[in-house]
Amino acid sequence: AQSVTQLGSHVSVSxxxxxxxxxxxxxxxxxxxxxxxxxxxxxxxxLLKYTSAATLVKGINGFEAEFKKSETSFxxxxxxxxxxxxxxxxxxxxxxxxGYNKLIFGAxxxxxxxx
Amino acid sequence: xxxxxxxxxxxxxxxxxxxxxxxxxxxxxRSVSWYQQTPGQGLQFLFEYFSETQRNKGNxxxxxxxxxxxxxxxxMNVSTLxxxxxxxxxxxxxxxxxxxxxxxxxxxxVL
Numbered sequence: 001a002q003s004v005t006q007l008g009s010h011v012s013v014s015x016x017x018x019x020x021x022x023x024x025x026x027x028x029x030x031x032x033x034x035x036x037x038x039x040x041x042x043x044x045x046x047l048l049k050y051t052s053a054a055t056l057v058k059g060i061n062g063f064e065a066e067f068k069k070s071e072t073s074f075x076x077x078x079x080x081x082x083x084x085x086x087x088x089x090x091x092x093x094x095x096x097x098x099g100y101n102k103l104i105f106g107a108x109x110x111x112x113x114x115x
Numbered sequence: 116x117x118x119x120x121x122x123x124x125x126x127x128x129x130x131x132x133x134x135x136x137x138x139x140x141x142x143x144x145r146s147v148s149w150y151q152q153t154p155g156q157g158l159q160f161l162f163e164y165f166s167e168t169q170r171n172k173g174n175x176x177x178x179x180x181x182x183x184x185x186x187x188x189x190x191m192n193v194s195t196l197x198x199x200x201x202x203x204x205x206x207x208x209x210x211x212x213x214x215x216x217x218x219x220x221x222x223x224x225v226l
Binding site (some may be wrong): 041102 | 160216217
C-alpha cells in the first residue's frame with residue numbers, strides 16, 4: 001500500500017539554522033508528492049509539489065525538497081529558519097484508490113524555531 | 116479567486132446530537148474532499164465528492180455522511196455524536212489531483 005512516513009514528530013532549530021524535515025514514501029508507481037504547512041487554527045497550505053518533472057522542487061517561503069527515488073525520500077529543507085516558520089508540516093502522497101486519486105498524509109512534524 | 120470557505124468555524128455539541136458542516140470550494144473546482152484531524156490519529160480522509168457523486172470514501176462509520184450540490188458546495192453530516200468525534204474537520208477543493216486547496220476548518224467539540 002502507498003504511504004508516507006515522516007521521521008520525527010517534533011523538530012527544533014535555532015533561528016538562522018538549516019531546517020530539514022524528513023519524509024519517506026512507499027509507492028509502487030511513480031509518486032506525486034506534496035508538502036503542506038499548517039499554522040495554528042488554520043487549514044493546510046501547499047508549500048511545494050513533485051509531479052515527476054524536476055527532482056529538486058522549489059516552493060514558497062524559501063523551502064525546497066528533493067525527490068530521491070533510490071532512497072524513496074522527499075525531504076523538505078530551508079537554508080535559514082525564521083521564527084515565522086514555526087508550524088506543523090505534512091508530507092503527502094497521491095494514491096490511486098477505488099478508481100480515483102486521493103491524498104494520504106504523513107503524521108506531521110511540528111517545527112519549533114527558537115531565537 | 117476567493118479561497119475555500121467553511122462554516123461554522125467552531126461548534127460545540129453534546130453526545131448523541133447530530134451536526135452539519137458546510138464547505139464552499141473555490142469557484143470552478145468540482146472536487147471536494149473532507150478530512151478529520153485529531154492529535155491522536157492525524158489527518159484522515161473521510162470522503163470525496165465530484166460533480167455531486169461520492170467517488171472515494173475513507174474508513175469511517177456510516178454516521179459520517181456527506182453530499183455535494185450542483186454548485187459544488189458540500190456538506191458533511193455526523194449523526195449520533197461521540198466524544199471521539201471532537202476534531203478539526205477540513206475541507207479541500209481541487210480542479211485536479213495535482214493540488215488541493217484547504218479551507219480553515221471547522222473545530223467540533225463534543226461534550
